[in-house]
Amino acid sequence: MRHTISVLVENEFGVLSRIAGLFSGRGFNIESLCVAETLDPTISTMTIVTNGNDAILEQILKQLNKLINVIKVIDFQGLDYVSREMVLVKVHADEKTREELLRMTEIFRGKIIDVSLKTYTIMITGDEEKIKAFLNLIKPLGIKELVRTGPIAMIRGDKTIKASEKHSKGGEDGKNVL
Amino acid sequence: MKKTGAQIFIESLRMEGVDTIFCYPGGATLYITDALYYASDIKQIIVRHEQGAVHASDGYSRASGKVGVSLVTSGPGATNTVTGIATAYMDSIPLVIFSCQVNTMLIGNDAFQEADIIGITRPCTKHSYLVRDVNDLARIIKEAFYIARSGRPGPVLVDIPKDVSANIGEFKYTDKVSIRSYKPTYIGHAGQIKKAIKLIASSKRPVLYTGGGIISSGASAELLKFAEKLSIPVTNTLMGLGGFPGNHPLFLGMLGMHGTYAANMAITESDVVIAVGARFDDRATGKVDEFAAHAKIIHVDIDPTSISKNIKVDIPIVGDSRHVLKKMLDFIEEDKEDTKDYPASISEWTKQTKKWQKEYPLTYLKDGTLKPQYVIEKIFELTKGKAIIATEVGQNQMWTAQFYKFLKPRSILTSGGLGTMGYGFPASIGAQVAFPDKLVINMAGDGSIQMNIQELATAVQFNLPVKVVILNNRYLGMVRQWQELFYEKRYNWTQMDHAPDFVKLAEAYGAAGYRIEKEDEVETVLKEAFQNGRPTLIDVRINPDESVYPMVPAGAPLSEMLLV
Numbered sequence: 036m037r038h039t040i041s042v043l044v045e046n047e048f049g050v051l052s053r054i055a056g057l058f059s060g061r062g063f064n065i066e067s068l069c070v071a072e073t074l075d076p077t078i079s080t081m082t083i084v085t086n087g088n089d090a091i092l093e094q095i096l097k098q099l100n101k102l103i104n105v106i107k108v109i110d111f112q113g114l115d116y117v118s119r120e121m122v123l124v125k126v127h128a129d130e131k132t133r134e135e136l137l138r139m140t141e142i143f144r145g146k147i148i149d150v151s152l153k154t155y156t157i158m159i160t161g162d163e164e165k166i167k168a169f170l171n172l173i174k175p176l177g178i179k180e181l182v183r184t185g186p187i188a189m190i191r192g193d194k195t196i197k198a199s200e201k202h203s204k205g206g207e208d209g210k211n212v213l
Numbered sequence: 214m215k216k217t218g219a220q221i222f223i224e225s226l227r228m229e230g231v232d233t234i235f236c237y238p239g240g241a242t243l244y245i246t247d248a249l250y251y252a253s254d255i256k257q258i259i260v261r262h263e264q265g266a267v268h269a270s271d272g273y274s275r276a277s278g279k280v281g282v283s284l285v286t287s288g289p290g291a292t293n294t295v296t297g298i299a300t301a302y303m304d305s306i307p308l309v310i311f312s313c314q315v316n317t318m319l320i321g322n323d324a325f326q327e328a329d330i331i332g333i334t335r336p337c338t339k340h341s342y343l344v345r346d347v348n349d350l351a352r353i354i355k356e357a358f359y360i361a362r363s364g365r366p367g368p369v370l371v372d373i374p375k376d377v378s379a380n381i382g383e384f385k386y387t388d389k390v391s392i393r394s395y396k397p398t399y400i401g402h403a404g405q406i407k408k409a410i411k412l413i414a415s416s417k418r419p420v421l422y423t424g425g426g427i428i429s430s431g432a433s434a435e436l437l438k439f440a441e442k443l444s445i446p447v448t449n450t451l452m453g454l455g456g457f458p459g460n461h462p463l464f465l466g467m468l469g470m471h472g473t474y475a476a477n478m479a480i481t482e483s484d485v486v487i488a489v490g491a492r493f494d495d496r497a498t499g500k501v502d503e504f505a506a507h508a509k510i511i512h513v514d515i516d517p518t519s520i521s522k523n524i525k526v527d528i529p530i531v532g533d534s535r536h537v538l539k540k541m542l543d544f545i546e547e548d549k550e551d552t553k554d555y556p557a558s559i560s561e562w563t564k565q566t567k568k569w570q571k572e573y574p575l576t577y578l579k580d581g582t583l584k585p586q587y588v589i590e591k592i593f594e595l596t597k598g599k600a601i602i603a604t605e606v607g608q609n610q611m612w613t614a615q616f617y618k619f620l621k622p623r624s625i626l627t628s629g630g631l632g633t634m635g636y637g638f639p640a641s642i643g644a645q646v647a648f649p650d651k652l653v654i655n656m657a658g659d660g661s662i663q664m665n666i667q668e669l670a671t672a673v674q675f676n677l678p679v680k681v682v683i684l685n686n687r688y689l690g691m692v693r694q695w696q697e698l699f700y701e702k703r704y705n706w707t708q709m710d711h712a713p714d715f716v717k718l719a720e721a722y723g724a725a726g727y728r729i730e731k732e733d734e735v736e737t738v739l740k741e742a743f744q745n746g747r748p749t750l751i752d753v754r755i756n757p758d759e760s761v762y763p764m765v766p767a768g769a770p771l772s773e774m775l776l777v
Contacts, residue, residue: 045394053335060336090521097518103340103360106394198393
């Protein structure tokens with residue numbers, strides 16, 4: 036089963052390799068990993084997508100918690116959360132397909148962020164399904180290159196994940212906003 | 214106060230109460246080596262190989278309960294420590310390993326004697342630090358010692374670049390450590406502990422399965438009290454030996470691959486297993502699906518990752534073994550109702566375990582040849598169980614675990630988790646440094662001893678009268694045993710007929726050497742060797758065909774033991 040995990044870590048050099056090393060050393064799988072500083076510059080968030088059964092996930096969570104630099108581990112399973120990833124895609128664009136690409140990008144609330152005589156570079160954000168759907172649609176037009184981030188995730192509502200507090204389950208506020 | 218990095222290093226060690234370091238010099242250690250020239254209060258044991266330094270500090274730690282400290286140079290010095298670090302990591306031994314590093318400006322430049330030791334040791338350290346600024350050095354050392362000894366103990370590596378040891382910085386040693394991301398749990402959950410007592414009280418066939426956690430948390434007195442109060446039989450893992458008196462009537466012996474019949478059957482037939490400070494290692498459990506298949510499992514461990522990793526646990530209790538056992542005893546005292554029928558209600562069970570012990574004791578064929586088990590029994594008799602015994606790995610280790618009755622915690626030093634050949638001899642040197650007046654014996658094989666035999670020079674240089682008993686069968690015995698049982702006696706690679714003359718070798722190093730070839734020589738030679746006050750090798754020519762029994766073949770359930 037697929038799981039999205041958020042890990043708050045000390046923002047120090049070498050921490051990423053400790054996390055990655057833990058996964059590879061114990062035979063756990065990382066599907067994607069996003070890392071960046073948080074509001075507090077001494078803390079970074081890592082959003083990790085992994086897969087495995089309950090026993091494997093339990094070990095992953097416990098082993099992550101055991102690392103000295105890990106402040107907090109949150110498994111989003113069972114929580115109400117939002118998750119987004121971003122894709123940059125360079126597509127073949129000639130006179131015949133430009134219109135079509137522009138329209139589709141608009142429908143998917145994406146942006147064309149670079150144009151050349153033969154290509155468009157489109158930025159699109161969303162959950163995995165949306166991105167998959169968009170890529171399927173433009174595939175016939177000729178994708179030349181594609182780069183995507185893994186997902187990042189956050190609990191819905193006013194609940195926050197803080198280094199100092201135990202968090203509770205997410206609220207219902209604004210559930211239907213995007 | 215302004216000091217050089219090297220001076221800060223020494224002052225920090227003093228603040229931590231470190232009186233001994235095991236070390237080996239090199240270019241990158243020179244500032245520290247030089248500063249230590251004036252530090253006569255810190256014993257500096259210069260070894261002959263960095264692996265020896267770490268094993269020695271590990272032996273020092275296991276015997277004394279203090280944090281073991283070693284110091285080595287960059288590059289090859291640091292990489293030579295890896296086996297020692299991994300050994301300590303697997304057995305949760307608190308060590309601080311200081312590796313020196315090339316100048317900060319050179320790091321990452323493939324400089325002479327540079328190795329990314331933080332990267333190399335990351336999977337086998339509890340934590341590690343690269344010190345980039347001399348002003349961080351004291352804080353990092355404080356944290357390193359704190360992390361090494363707290364929670365589930367383990368080795369911590371601190372990498373000190375040469376310029377950091379030369380630079381001038383502020384020396385301020387804080388009293389307290391606070392790491393927001395590291396807060397070990399010592400206190401077991403009261404509700405869970407009560408639940409555990411209720412479960413034990415309702416059981417008819419309980420067994421205590423205890424491991425190294427009893428030793429590291431100092432819980433052996435509580436364990437003894439608890440077991441005696443309810444009259445529950447006890448089995449130890451290899452790491453747990455000495456945590457419960459080896460000659461106690463409730464003691465079933467070690468369990469697992471080479472465990473006793475009684476211990477393995479007790480686990481198999483039990484209805485409640487009370488696992489304390491043990492982690493269900495595959496060498497202890499045998500086939501996992503059939504391990505205590507009819508039992509509910511209570512698991513006390515300070516490390517949550519150990520819980521439900523191999524075996525599904527019914528009542529997990531995260532906490533320090535000593536605290537939890539103490540709490541259990543308190544609760545039993547407070548509410549006598551629960552256990553009022555104990556121990557009478559399990560008397561059938563205790564009778565059964567005694568019967569197993571009587572019917573299938575640890576034994577060996579007495580056929581007139583020189584048997585290793587006999588040698589170990591004699592050593593126990595002569596030392597009355599008061600020696601500190603180190604072992605290497607293999608048959609020597611298992612025979613020692615079976616036939617020497619460990620009466621007190623910290624009396625066996627053995628590489629349980631990693632199974633490191635070459636561990637025992639340097640570890641015994643470390644133990645002897647910690648306890649100069651105690652008898653320290655290393656039970657070795659002729660294969661293992663050759664892995665770190667160079668440390669004989671260290672023992673001689675520092676007048677450490679360690680006794681190495683080589684159970685010499687001219688084989689890598691344990692591998693030979695597997696070849697005999699499972700590979701139709703194709704003894705490929707395991708014949709050690711090109712070993713040196715160990716007696717002459719000992720003498721060449723300036724140590725004493727003895728040889729024993731017959732049973733009737735054992736007692737007199739051992740007696741003399743134990744009293745000669747010198748580092749000593751005793752080459753005991755045992756029957757080369759002897760194997761370790763009982764044995765549970767790999768992957769088989771504990772109940773399927775091959776007996777003698």
